Amino acid sequence: MSDRSASAVSSARAPRRRPGGRTARGGAAVLTATLELLAEGGYAAMTVEEVAERAGVHKTTVYRRWGSREGLVAAALAAQGSANVPVPDTGTLRDDLIAVATSVARNLESPLGRALAQTIVGQADDPQIQQVADEFWQGRFADTAEVVARAINRGELPQGSDARQLVELSVAPVWFRSVVTRRPVDAAWIRTVVDAALAVAGPQDVHTTTAQG
Amino acid sequence: MSDRSASAVSSARAPRRRPGGRTARGGAAVLTATLELLAEGGYAAMTVEEVAERAGVHKTTVYRRWGSREGLVAAALAAQGSANVPVPDTGTLRDDLIAVATSVARNLESPLGRALAQTIVGQADDPQIQQVADEFWQGRFADTAEVVARAINRGELPQGSDARQLVELSVAPVWFRSVVTRRPVDAAWIRTVVDAALAVAGPQDVHTTTAQG
Amino acid sequence: MSDRSASAVSSARAPRRRPGGRTARGGAAVLTATLELLAEGGYAAMTVEEVAERAGVHKTTVYRRWGSREGLVAAALAAQGSANVPVPDTGTLRDDLIAVATSVARNLESPLGRALAQTIVGQADDPQIQQVADEFWQGRFADTAEVVARAINRGELPQGSDARQLVELSVAPVWFRSVVTRRPVDAAWIRTVVDAALAVAGPQDVHTTTAQG
Amino acid sequence: MSDRSASAVSSARAPRRRPGGRTARGGAAVLTATLELLAEGGYAAMTVEEVAERAGVHKTTVYRRWGSREGLVAAALAAQGSANVPVPDTGTLRDDLIAVATSVARNLESPLGRALAQTIVGQADDPQIQQVADEFWQGRFADTAEVVARAINRGELPQGSDARQLVELSVAPVWFRSVVTRRPVDAAWIRTVVDAALAVAGPQDVHTTTAQG
DNA sequence: GACTAAACGAGACGGTACGTCGAGTCTTTGT
DNA sequence: ACAAAGACTCGACGTACCGTCTCGTTTAGTC
Numbered sequence: 001m002s003d004r005s006a007s008a009v010s011s012a013r014a015p016r017r018r019p020g021g022r023t024a025r026g027g028a029a030v031l032t033a034t035l036e037l038l039a040e041g042g043y044a045a046m047t048v049e050e051v052a053e054r055a056g057v058h059k060t061t062v063y064r065r066w067g068s069r070e071g072l073v074a075a076a077l078a079a080q081g082s083a084n085v086p087v088p089d090t091g092t093l094r095d096d097l098i099a100v101a102t103s104v105a106r107n108l109e110s111p112l113g114r115a116l117a118q119t120i121v122g123q124a125d126d127p128q129i130q131q132v133a134d135e136f137w138q139g140r141f142a143d144t145a146e147v148v149a150r151a152i153n154r155g156e157l158p159q160g161s162d163a164r165q166l167v168e169l170s171v172a173p174v175w176f177r178s179v180v181t182r183r184p185v186d187a188a189w190i191r192t193v194v195d196a197a198l199a200v201a202g203p204q205d206v207h208t209t210t211a212q213g
Numbered sequence: 214m215s216d217r218s219a220s221a222v223s224s225a226r227a228p229r230r231r232p233g234g235r236t237a238r239g240g241a242a243v244l245t246a247t248l249e250l251l252a253e254g255g256y257a258a259m260t261v262e263e264v265a266e267r268a269g270v271h272k273t274t275v276y277r278r279w280g281s282r283e284g285l286v287a288a289a290l291a292a293q294g295s296a297n298v299p300v301p302d303t304g305t306l307r308d309d310l311i312a313v314a315t316s317v318a319r320n321l322e323s324p325l326g327r328a329l330a331q332t333i334v335g336q337a338d339d340p341q342i343q344q345v346a347d348e349f350w351q352g353r354f355a356d357t358a359e360v361v362a363r364a365i366n367r368g369e370l371p372q373g374s375d376a377r378q379l380v381e382l383s384v385a386p387v388w389f390r391s392v393v394t395r396r397p398v399d400a401a402w403i404r405t406v407v408d409a410a411l412a413v414a415g416p417q418d419v420h421t422t423t424a425q426g
Numbered sequence: 427m428s429d430r431s432a433s434a435v436s437s438a439r440a441p442r443r444r445p446g447g448r449t450a451r452g453g454a455a456v457l458t459a460t461l462e463l464l465a466e467g468g469y470a471a472m473t474v475e476e477v478a479e480r481a482g483v484h485k486t487t488v489y490r491r492w493g494s495r496e497g498l499v500a501a502a503l504a505a506q507g508s509a510n511v512p513v514p515d516t517g518t519l520r521d522d523l524i525a526v527a528t529s530v531a532r533n534l535e536s537p538l539g540r541a542l543a544q545t546i547v548g549q550a551d552d553p554q555i556q557q558v559a560d561e562f563w564q565g566r567f568a569d570t571a572e573v574v575a576r577a578i579n580r581g582e583l584p585q586g587s588d589a590r591q592l593v594e595l596s597v598a599p600v601w602f603r604s605v606v607t608r609r610p611v612d613a614a615w616i617r618t619v620v621d622a623a624l625a626v627a628g629p630q631d632v633h634t635t636t637a638q639g
Numbered sequence: 640m641s642d643r644s645a646s647a648v649s650s651a652r653a654p655r656r657r658p659g660g661r662t663a664r665g666g667a668a669v670l671t672a673t674l675e676l677l678a679e680g681g682y683a684a685m686t687v688e689e690v691a692e693r694a695g696v697h698k699t700t701v702y703r704r705w706g707s708r709e710g711l712v713a714a715a716l717a718a719q720g721s722a723n724v725p726v727p728d729t730g731t732l733r734d735d736l737i738a739v740a741t742s743v744a745r746n747l748e749s750p751l752g753r754a755l756a757q758t759i760v761g762q763a764d765d766p767q768i769q770q771v772a773d774e775f776w777q778g779r780f781a782d783t784a785e786v787v788a789r790a791i792n793r794g795e796l797p798q799g800s801d802a803r804q805l806v807e808l809s810v811a812p813v814w815f816r817s818v819v820t821r822r823p824v825d826a827a828w829i830r831t832v833v834d835a836a837l838a839v840a841g842p843q844d845v846h847t848t849t850a851q852g
Numbered sequence: 853g854a855c856t857a858a859a860c861g862a863g864a865c866g867g868t869a870c871g872t873c874g875a876g877t878c879t880t881t882g883t
Numbered sequence: 884a885c886a887a888a889g890a891c892t893c894g895a896c897g898t899a900c901c902g903t904c905t906c907g908t909t910t911a912g913t914c
Contacts, residue, residue, distance in 0.1 A: 042338050047869060058892050063871065065890090121393055122335015125255050130395070137394050165402075169386055169409055175393055176385030179334055181350050182343070189378075192413050196382055199412030200405050260900060271861050276902065278859090468764050473895060484866050489897065491864090547818055548761015551681050556821070563820050595812055595835055601819055602811030605760055607776050608769070615804075618839050622808055625838030626831050686874060697887050702876065853914100860909070866902090873896075882887080 027065055029055040034076035039112035043119045048072065074128035077116060081136040087143050093151035097170045097194045100144055104171050105185040108178040117179045141167060161201055169197035240278055242268040247289035252325035256332045261285065287341035290329060294349040300356050306364035310383045310407045313357055317384050318398040321391040330392045354380060374414055382410035453491055455481040460502035465538035469545045474498065500554035503542060507562040513569050519577035523596045523620045526570055530597050531611040534604040543605045567593060587627055595623035666704055668694040673715035678751035682758045687711065713767035716755060720775040726782050732790035736809045736833045739783055743810050744824040747817040756818045780806060800840055808836035 033054035037046040048069050052059040066072040085107075088099035107113035120136075123129045141164050148163035173193045177183050246267035250259040261282050265272040279285040298320075301312035320326035333349075336342045354377050361376035386406045390398050459480035463472040474495050478485045492498040511533075514525035533539035546562070549555045567590050574589035599619045603611050672693035676685040687708050691698040705711040724746075727738035746752035759775075762768045780803050787802035812832045816822050 043335065044338075048871085049869065059870095060872080060893080061891060068871075069869095118335050118337060122256065122331050124331060124392075124395060125257075133395070165405065168389065169406065172389030172393075173382055173385040175389050176381065179337075179393075180330075180385075180388055181381075182337060182346070192378065193382065196409040196413040200409040261902085262900070271863095272901095273862085273903085274860055280902095282901070469761065470764075474897085475895065485896095486867080486898085487865055494897075495895095544761050544763060548682065548757050550757060550818075550821060551683075559821070591831065594815065595832065598815030598819075599808055599811040602807065602814050605763075605819075606756075606811075606814055608763060608772070618804065619808065622835040622839040626835040687876085688874070697889090698875095699877085699888085700886060703886080708875070855914080856912090858909105858911085861907085863905095865904080868899105868901085870899075871897095873894105875893085875895105876891105877893105878889105878891080880888085880890105883885090 027055075027057075027061075028079075030057055030062060030065075030072070031076045031079045034072055035080055035112060035116075038073070038076070038115040038119060039110075042115050043073070043122060046073070070123065070126045070128050073119060073123070074126075074132045077119065077129065077132045078135070080112075080116060081132065081139070085140075085143070087146050089147075089150065093147065093154075093156045094194060094198060096147040096151070097166070097197065098190055100147065100167065101170045101174050101190045101194060102187070105174050105178060105190065108175065109185075114179070117175070121179065157201060166197050166201045169200070170194050240268075240270075241292075243270055243275060243278075243285070244289045244292045247285055248293055248325060248329075251286070251289070251328040251332060252323075255328050256286070256335060259286070283336065283339045283341050286332060286336070287339075287345045290332065290342065290345045291348070293325075293329060294345065294352070298353075298356070300359050302360075302363065306360065306367075306369045307407060307411060309360040309364070310379065310410065311403055313360065313380065314383045314387050314403045314407060315400070318387045318391060318403065321388065322398075327392070330388070334392065370414060379410055379414045382413070383407050453481075453483070453487075454505075456483055456488060456491075456498070457502045457505045460498055461506055461538060461542075464499070464502070464541040464545060465536075468541050469499070469548060472499070496549070496552045496554050499545060499549070500552075500558045503545065503555065503558045504561070506538075506542060507558065507565070511566075511569070513572050515573075515576065519573065519580075519582045520620060520624060522573040522577070523592070523623065524616055526573065526593065527596045527600050527616045527620060528613070531600050531604060531616065534601065534611075540605070543601070547605065583627060592623050592627045595626070596620050666694075666696075667718075669696055669701060669704075669711070670715045670718045673711055674719055674751060674755075677712070677715070677754040677758060678749075681754050682712070682761060685712070709762065709765045709767050712758060712762070713765075713771045716758065716768065716771045717774070719751075719755060720771065720778070724779075724782070726785050728786075728789065732786065732793075732795045733833060733837060735786040735790070736805065736836065737829055739786065739806065740809045740813050740829045740833060741826070744813045744817060744829065747814065748824075753818070756814070760818065796840060805836050805840045808839070809833050 030051060033051045034046065036054065037050060046069075048062055049059055051072065052062050055062075062072060066075055085103060088096050088103070090096050090099060108117055120129065120133045124133065144167045145163040148157065148161060148166055151157045152159060152161060170193060174185055174190065177185050177189075243264060246264045247259065249267065250263055259282075261275055262272055264285065265275050268275075275285060279288055298316060301309050301316070303309050303312060321330055333342065333346045337346065357380045358376040361370065361374060361379055364370045365372060365374060383406060387398055387403065390396050390402075456477060459477045460472065462480065463476060472495075474488055475485055477498065478488050481488075488498060492501050511529060514522050514529070516522050516525060534543055546555065546559045550559065570593045571589040574583065574587060574592055577583045578585060578587060596619060600611055600616065603609050603615075669690060672690045673685065675693065676689055685708075687701055688698055690711065691701050694701075701711060705714055724742060727735050727742070729735050729738060747756055759768065759772045763772065783806045784802040787796065787800060787805055790796045791798060791800060809832060813824055813829065816824050816828075
């Protein structure tokens with residue numbers, strides 16, 4: 001459906017095109033440097049000047065193209081957010097959801113993932129950041145809806161099951177623990193979370209099987 | 214980010230005229246002003262200078278007592294966080310959890326609540342903020358554990374039920390929706406969330422029992 | 427990270443109160459540095475940043491105290507302009523005027539004098555510069571009026587003689603040559619200029635007397 | 640110094656639409672725009688970009704042809720300076736000189752005249768500006784020398800009279816007042832100035848003779 | 853009731869970063 | 884072959900806020 005280019009972040013540390021660098025190439029270096037700095041010290045530690053220096057570009061160039069610090073961050077976020085996360089296909093809904101939640105947990109454990117998460121939440125008042133965040137979630141939920149669609153096809157879930165709710169309930173506690181309360185997320189807990197989500201998915205039946213009577 | 218308004222004087226908060234008065238009163242005015250500014254424009258818009266002015270205090274005084282911007286915010290957060298939220302007692306666990314989650318949702322809908330949430334998440338890398346956040350969560354989970362304790366006493370839950378898990382699963386989706394994806398939280402959804410949490414609380418039977426009864 | 431160009435030249439002028447220097451002393455060093463730079467390369471070459479560096483002061487300090495580049499220049503101009511030039515007293519009006527004109531010529535030959543002259547003229551549209559210039563001229567004409575007053579006392583000039591006109595006509599051509607057409611000013615020419623000024627000073631009598639005799 | 644107004648479009652000067660238009664008619668539009676901007680806000684307010692926009696030409700074109708801001712200004716100055724001012728011929732030297740001085744005064748009262756004067760003085764350190772200024776003065780003095788030549792022919796002045804000195808003494812005070820001290824120039828004062836100049840031109844008698852006749 | 857130490861008011865300063873302006877250069881594209 | 888378009892480097896501007904420091908004054912706690 002949505003073919004987002006899966007271009008890697010390429011942590012290749014900026015080639016350092018110092019003086020004559022007629023970069024222009026697209027400014028990918030700038031976005032990379034931005035993400036790099038976010039990963040290193042979070043939003044507060046990311047300065048436009050440092051980004052420019054790392055990208056081998058002049059400060060004014062950054063401002064010309066991205067308008068402001070927020071614009072730059074938003075662009076970097078968008079670039080990173082559109083990097084498609086593969087949707088798992090294990091054969092069962094439960095394992096798929098566990099895989100999704102685990103993937104989220106892993107991501108939030110990485111410095112970059114954590115930094116982006118904090119930025120999305122902490123700078124949510126900025127309209128540009130907000131818009132990128134909205135698009136990000138829309139994309140993520142659209143992607144993961146496939147997991148649920150397959151489950152419906154397999155008969156694991158009734159026709160009208162709410163895909164978003166299922167995924168939201170599976171992922172929310174992971175974000176909460178990892179980003180809000182900052183406590184470790186382990187596999188067992190993820191399983192519990194997914195089971196809870198499944199418990200209210202569709203009209204009970206699928207999960208308990210016997211509650212129908 | 215660039216609003217000056219030198220006059221300010223704000224909402225009549227600070228008596229401003231403290232000729233002989235030994236301020237010291239505890240600096241409550243400073244913390245109040247801090248929260249006020251956080252509520253108004255979030256963490257980014259809160260400046261020590263503006264806080265000092267609103268509190269009718271000099272900037273250096275703020276630094277003398279709270280050390281830094283983060284220290285000040287941490288203190289304000291602590292002051293606000295320790296304001297005990299009443300633990301509900303409706304008679305049933307489900308309604309208690311719904312009440313707790315609803316209370317959280319209401320709080321996160323308020324400008325101040327939202328600002329504090331964003332601060333806690335966005336500035337989580339700062340040790341002082343982090344500590345306050347840790348204490349806050351510890352307190353909140355301790356408080357709400359009572360709800361579960363009562364349920365156990367009533368026989369709604371088996372002895373060894375995990376109070377924290379129950380509350381966490383009830384509250385996490387609310388935070389996620391409200392703070393992370395920024396979508397509205399309605400009562401029906403809260404009920405679903407709580408039901409999901411209850412579904413994995415204690416050995417299945419409790420749940421099914423409850424559902425049946 | 428940010429390599430400061432080690433130019434620093436600074437002809438041993440600034441005490442270089444680097445780190446703990448709670449300068450405040452009055453910022454004379456800043457004004458001195460300003461004049462220095464003006465002398466070196468004129469108005470265009472004078473940057474606030476360079477001034478600050480030479481004065482061993484931070485850029486923001488300069489802006490705090492003088493508001494802007496123009497304000498700084500105006501202050502430096504005022505400081506320099508108020509340095510009283512001694513009014514000559516040779517015994518005769520003609521020699522006094524020659525002395526005044528010669529002094530002006532010498533000043534305009536110096537790099538600093540030339541730079542200030544060019545600044546006064548070239549930046550005349552700036553209100554701050556303008557005001558300083560006005561005060562400067564007022565002061566200069568007031569000072570030199572004494573020369574004329576003495577001449578009146580000596581009977582060289584009638585009572586109501588126009589001091590300003592006399593001085594103006596003596597000095598204007600010097601400025602014109604030196605600053606406007608940029609040609610050298612020699613003593614013989616100064617004598618001619620002063621004679622021309624004297625020729626129209628007072629109600630003819632002095633001149634006509636001379637012409638008659 | 641900080642007025643933006645990106646729209647501008649100015650006083651309908653530039654045709655703006657030069658689709659096939661090859662090689663600008665000779666760049667007159669550019670020089671006109673330059674003078675226009677100089678007249679409007681002086682040297683400081685004149686930017687190459689604004690000039691280019693008003694002339695309906697691209698910035699790079701300006702740089703190609705005039706090399707730099709100074710080169711452009713020099714060219715504009717030259718274009719304007721070479722516009723011959725008519726040399727008066729009233730019949731008497733005194734009236735001719737008064738006419739010349741008055742013409743200078745009128746010119747210096749106009750925004751453009753004032754701006755050019757300030758530029759010539761303020762940017763005198765730039766070699767290009769300097770050269771244009773030199774040529775300008777050479778031309779002006781050559782032109783006005785005719786006035787003196789005629790006076791000699793009429794017998795108003797002796798053969799070897801110094802034309803340049805006469806004109807210089809007549810004009811210098813006007814420049815001084817108008818450009819340096821920025822005070823108004825009135826007709827009576829101009830007469831005084833010219834009389835002073837005449838007083839030292841040739842052997843005194845000429846002046847008195849003229850006055851008597 | 854005077855005396856001292858802590859805390860405060862006031863104000864400037866060093867320092868980092870922001871975002872902006874304009875000069876001048878270079879490359880691509882078109883005519 | 885020259886010009887339009889547009890992006891880029893570079894140096895500087897002026898501003899905001901952080902956190903520090905100094906000095907003088909106030910006030911509280913103690914003798």
